[in-house]
Amino acid sequence: MSVFKPLTWICCCALLLALPGCNDGEKSEPKVEVLETHIQPIALEDDSLQTRYGKLEITRAKADMPPDTLKLDGGQVFREEAFYLSLHQYIQQGKRDLVLFGSNCGGTGCPQNHFYFLVLSKDAKPQTVTLDDFTAYPDDLSAKTDGEKIVLDLGFDKGKHKTAVLEDDALKVVLETVPKTFLGDEKCQWLHTDGLSACVDYHEVDDKCADPQAEFAGYLSRGVAAMADFPGFDAASFNKHCIAACASQQPADYESFAKEVCSK
Numbered sequence: 001m002s003v004f005k006p007l008t009w010i011c012c013c014a015l016l017l018a019l020p021g022c023n024d025g026e027k028s029e030p031k032v033e034v035l036e037t038h039i040q041p042i043a044l045e046d047d048s049l050q051t052r053y054g055k056l057e058i059t060r061a062k063a064d065m066p067p068d069t070l071k072l073d074g075g076q077v078f079r080e081e082a083f084y085l086s087l088h089q090y091i092q093q094g095k096r097d098l099v100l101f102g103s104n105c106g107g108t109g110c111p112q113n114h115f116y117f118l119v120l121s122k123d124a125k126p127q128t129v130t131l132d133d134f135t136a137y138p139d140d141l142s143a144k145t146d147g148e149k150i151v152l153d154l155g156f157d158k159g160k161h162k163t164a165v166l167e168d169d170a171l172k173v174v175l176e177t178v179p180k181t182f183l184g185d186e187k188c189q190w191l192h193t194d195g196l197s198a199c200v201d202y203h204e205v206d207d208k209c210a211d212p213q214a215e216f217a218g219y220l221s222r223g224v225a226a227m228a229d230f231p232g233f234d235a236a237s238f239n240k241h242c243i244a245a246c247a248s249q250q251p252a253d254y255e256s257f258a259k260e261v262c263s264k
Contacts, residue, residue, distance in 0.1 A: 035094045055072070070118070115130065136152075159213060
């Protein structure tokens with residue numbers, strides 16, 4: 001019996017070492033790090049933001065200039081001379097902060113913002129990420145996450161749905177063909193009321209009603225042009241209704257107008 005006791009002990013130890021977790025020298029599976037993302041919209045009137053990596057402020061490079069400069073703890077990180085900057089979204093993603101900000105010329109000819117991501121992280125120089133077509137009407141913009149991606153809904157552009165996706169430091173803008181959808185009563189009522197009223201008034205300029213939209217006021221021309229971005233707007237039908245309203249001195253009823261022009 002004394003001969004087998006040591007053998008029995010060795011066998012038991014070998015069995016225990018073979019069990020998971022019994023071998024101290026065996027490496028455990030690495031833990032999967034979940035990249036958490038928190039998105040916080042910024043109020044339009046706010047021109048400063050406390051990030052995890054410093055205080056961000058919109059300032060003026062000169063007293064007589066628009067708020068065209070972005071500073072982090074007093075140091076300039078971005079400037080677009082004579083343009084108006086605005087803060088829109090604060091995003092905490094893992095160990096980095098992202099701030100979405102916009103730039104606008106400030107005039108009626110600039111209804112859309114050009115957007116940028118400011119990327120902040122520890123011991124790294126702040127950097128901006130953008131693209132030429134990273135533009136949108138500010139009211140149309142919304143942000144969400146898709147795994148580790150930041151997805152921005154940018155509304156519509158030339159009848160297509162426009163989306164921006166930021167993955168790591170790579171930004172892309174995607175245009176997607178979508179079915180026609182109703183423009184909405186607010187936009188359609190504006191076209192019917194303000195638009196067709198201007199068409200009726202054009203009769204005083206040209207009783208042949210050749211091109212009523214040529215005499216539209218600036219705000220009206222820009223507004224109608226902006227509608228072309230929405231898939232539910234039919235520009236040809238609007239032009240037809242405009243000429244008819246000028247000739248008859250009477251706009252069409254709203255329901256038929258909304259059906260033909262606004263895809264109701």
